[in-house]
Amino acid sequence: MQKKLNEFSILVSTVNGSGSATANNALMKAIFKMGIPISARNIFPSNIQGLPTWYSLRVSEKRHLARVDEFDILINLDKVVLADDLKKVKKGGLVLCDQPLAPELVEQFHGMQLPIQEVLEKAESPANLNVYLMNMVYVGVLAALIKIDISLIEETINQHFSHVEKAVKPNMDVVKIAYGMVTNEMTEACPFELEKRNLNEGYIVTDGNQAAALGALFGGLQFSAWYPITPATELAECLNEYNPQIRNDPETGKATCVIVQAEDELAAIGMTIGAGWAGLRSMTSTSGPGLCLMAEYIGLAYQSEVPVVIWDVQRVGPSTGMPTRTSQGDLTFSYFLSHGDTDYVILFPGNVQECFEFGWRALDIAEHIQSPVIVLSDLDLGMNNWMTPKFQYPDLPIQRGKILWEEDIEQILKKNNGKWGRYTDLDGDGITYRTLPGNTNPRAAYFARGTGHDEFANYTEEPDVWKNEHDRIKKKFKKALEIDPHPILERNYHGKIGFISYGSSHYGTEEASDLLNAEGKAVDYLRIRSIPFQTEVNEFLQAHERVYVVEANRDGQMAQILMLNFPELAGKIHKIAYLDGLSLTAQSIITCFDDQEKK
Amino acid sequence: MNLANMVERTNSAGLTRNDYSGESSTLCKGCGHNSISNMIISACYELNLRPEKVVKFSGIGCSSKSPTYFLKNSFGFNGLHGRMPSMATGALFADTTLKGLGISGDGDTANIGLGQFKHLVRRNMPMVYIVENNGVYGLTKGQFSATADYGLSLKRQGQNVYLPVDIALEALAANATFVARSFAGDPKQVKEIIKAALSHEGTAVIDIISPCVTFNNKENALHSYSWGKGHEDPLHEVEFVPSRDEITVEDFNHGEMREVALHDGSTIMLKKVDKEYDPTNRKEALKILADAIKNRWLITGLIYVDPDAANMLDMYDLPETPLNRLPVEKIRPSKETLEELNQKFI
Ligand SMILES: Cc1ncc(C[n+]2csc(CCOP(=O)(O)OP(=O)(O)O)c2C)c(N)n1
Ligand code: SF4
Ligand SMILES: [Mg+2]
Secondary structure, X not given: XXXXXXXXEEEEEEEOOOOHHHHHHHHHHHHHHOOOOEEEEEEOOOOOOOOEEEEEEEEEOOOOOOEOOOEEEEXXXXXXXXXXXXXXXXXXXXXXXXXXXXXXXXXXOEEEEOOHHHHXXXXXXXXXXXXXXXXXXXXXXXXXXXXXOHHHHHHHHXXXXXXXXXXXXXXXXXXXXXXHOOOHHHHHHOOEEOOOOOOOOOEEEEEHHHHHHHHHHHOOOOEEEEOXXXXXXXXXXXXXXXXXXXXXXXXXXXXXOEEEEOOOHHHHHHXXXXXXXOOOOEEEEEXXXXXXXXXXXXXXXXXHOOOEEEEEEEEEOOOOOEEEEEXXXXXXXXXXXXXXXXXXXXXXXXXXXXXXXXXXXXXXXXXXXXXXXXXXXXXXXXXXXXXXXXXXXXXXXXXXXXXXXXXXXXXXXXHOOOOOOOOOOOOOOOOOOEEOOOOOOOOOOOEEEOOOEOOOOOEOOOHHHHHHHHHHHHHHHHHHOOOOOOOEEEEOOOOOEEEEEOHHHHHHHHHHHXXXXXXXXXXXXXXXXXXXOOHHHXXXXXXXXXXXXXXXXXXOHHHHHHHHHOHHHHHHEEEEEOOOOOOOEHHHHHHHHHHHHHO | OOHHHHOOOOOOOOOOHHHHEOOOOOOOOOOHHHHHHHHHHHHHHHOOOOXXXXXXXXXXXXXXXXXXXXXXXXXXXXXXXXXXXXXXXXXXOOOOOOEEEEEEEHHHHHHOOHHHHHHHHHHOOOEEEEEEEOOEEOOOOOEEXXXXXXXXXXXXXXXXXXXXXXXXXXHHHOOOOEEEEEEOOOHHHXXXXXXXXXXXXXXXXXXEEOOEOOOEOOOOOOOOHHHHHHHEEEOEEEEEEOOOOOOOOOOOOOOOEEEEEOOOOOEEEEEEOOOOOOOOOHHHHHHHHHHHHHHOOEEEEEEEEOOOOOOHHHHOOOOOOOHHHOOHHHOOOOHHHHHHHHHHOO
């Protein structure tokens, strides 16, 4: 039999709150440690206990890590969804569940009943732990069938329970007994197999929220206020966890970063902007509903020129929408956030490594241009474990932008014959020099406000002053281009057609580009990483006859913004926009692409 | 003319009263808020505060405009309607040697900002929080605020059919550690209370009845000058004694006194008016406020103080150097630290 080697997908369905995360994580990590590229996704309900939850794994030597919606292997412990789950399994797939397969299905699949009761009895584990331990049965069985190195499972479980060592043995007992119950013949008959590779050298496994939190802490974050909301909560919880570990001053032991759980997002953004104004590198993290509440305050930060980072881990909106499902639906809202004319730097991390990188870089950009920076991550990146290159230490020293302390003011006054105010554009780049509370120079103090003001921050409604001030503010966003991340040409097949994508839609897009190329359709792919658009975006649009913008929202929000920015090229821009709460698959992108190309 | 009289007087910080002034006010003539601004200037002058050690905050409203009318050499931030407390909370972490001074209105605090107000108080962030309470929205031209008197009628608004929010009571319910009430028409008391509040190491709430002469100054309105003058019932006369002033026996020999020591060594001397009142007793404070509502009294003075309560900054072990002056080396962990973390994630 020709086995499928290192290129297949697994769906695990369990009931949420049953502790299957430990089992699933053990599978993912062990395969990762075997050196085979892998991606994992949790599809879970907005609920704490008792509803179906899915975990999907995709192993891919070719490094195709996008979601798939057809699976090679199904592990099902939730009878309620078994019939539906079976529809997602390819013919000839492997099905492991805790009941015998119906006779009409035996033909279609390689079925096996998981020996759950038997294993648990043999393991003599305490009955109260059985609900959790039963998940370890499928770990052991699957490991034996597809040849996962069991010592790597043990390593992972040791890591997982490093704080509760006594939990390791009962879990491993179950894994080993289950593993032992799979016969050689059964393994031989299994159509899927893993073989060690060395493709994950230099990689780690973590999620985008954790990466963002660590990135910010390495970026010199000094203040963060937040309010719990799925799928952003873990970001702030990671700040809480790591802040005392890595940000207490090694000499004095004192805290150099403050984390506050606010009473709501109105307060979270208020505190964060207050801190940013007073000279602390500050960030808040939230999701769509929270961003809605923050809108007015972010407009104030734009208007009074306060550096601040808003990290939005997107979920499906509008309204409560689907809180535990992913989307890229907050782009248009972010782009136009607040009433009046505004501009924002918006960053799009496309993988976990970039969540770390933009964690520190966003703080630099915000202070550089003295304006809010919005980072659009999403649930797919934020809450799933990903293999990712090790975090890279920032390659730039911390950029604090134009800040004047006591002495600096004297010098700047000397240089400019005494003429300087908070909003005086001395350098002609729109970015002015700011002072921070506590500065004792008699010229330092100013009164910040959201109302119209002159260069000395004094209230005014003078028409010319308003216009000039806001023309100046606009200039800052040209300056931002100097330090904003550039787009990446992810695939260059020298085609006449192009894909543009961003954020977590990257995975589906890159795979679609590869698959189309294999069919002889060359589609290049540019991944946008920031707004305002760098010149490469314009060049890419110019260089292609048709460009499809791939994104996980209904209306094609990025496509619309591109059309606004490049009206003369708008005719070339087409949408591949799709939102159902799941990250895009290569197949759905290709279908949509082919449909439009036929026309 | 004596030449000496022409030299402006300076306080022990070497500053004149003018050094504490601001732009000239654009509020209506006779607005209670102006008189409060003046008392803030006097209090800071008399306390020898350095203006650069004070940071001003405000929300939106006529009241919230007033921070530009005093302490021109202090930093300040005029924020959003009802959401000054959060902004102040974040900013005050940057340099904990600075004194926060927040100015709000009754609409700003008791309507749109009630939530943020109560959370500020609950966390006990050290700052003075003054509500210039006129029972109306001044800046939007005379609508009822949540502190408007029950039954009050105003031009174009009809009659107020809802019971008012009592700011001092709300503060106490949120476990405030300093609650005072005063009346803009009693500048001496306003000033002494502001001085005491500036020495309190927690959130110091001062509810100051501050008549809006344009939209709410009817004879019988609780927030009017005439009503305030007629119904003010001081709990005591307040005298604030900064820590460095020596208290002489002679000064305080007369009348009956009660002394409340604040954390920084200063004291508030309360001279008995006609009743024995203990401002450190929360139960008493709640009762006196309830009685005042029942009897339509304007109780003024220091209603409650707990000088020793832990404040928000105590919850964080912050370095001596203000956070906003930490050099960049202090806020980025080492390469080795990152390498260790990377190892954890393999
Ligand atoms: C979000 C928002 N809603 C409404 C307003 C309009 N507004 C400005 S001031 C004000 C009321 C101010 O009343 P108060 O705080 O009592 O201040 P006063 O003018 O009476 O001193 C309102 C509703 C605003 N600025 N912002
Ligand atoms: S409208 Fe009322 S509150 Fe506003 S400035 Fe005039 S008197 Fe003061
Ligand atoms: Mg008012």
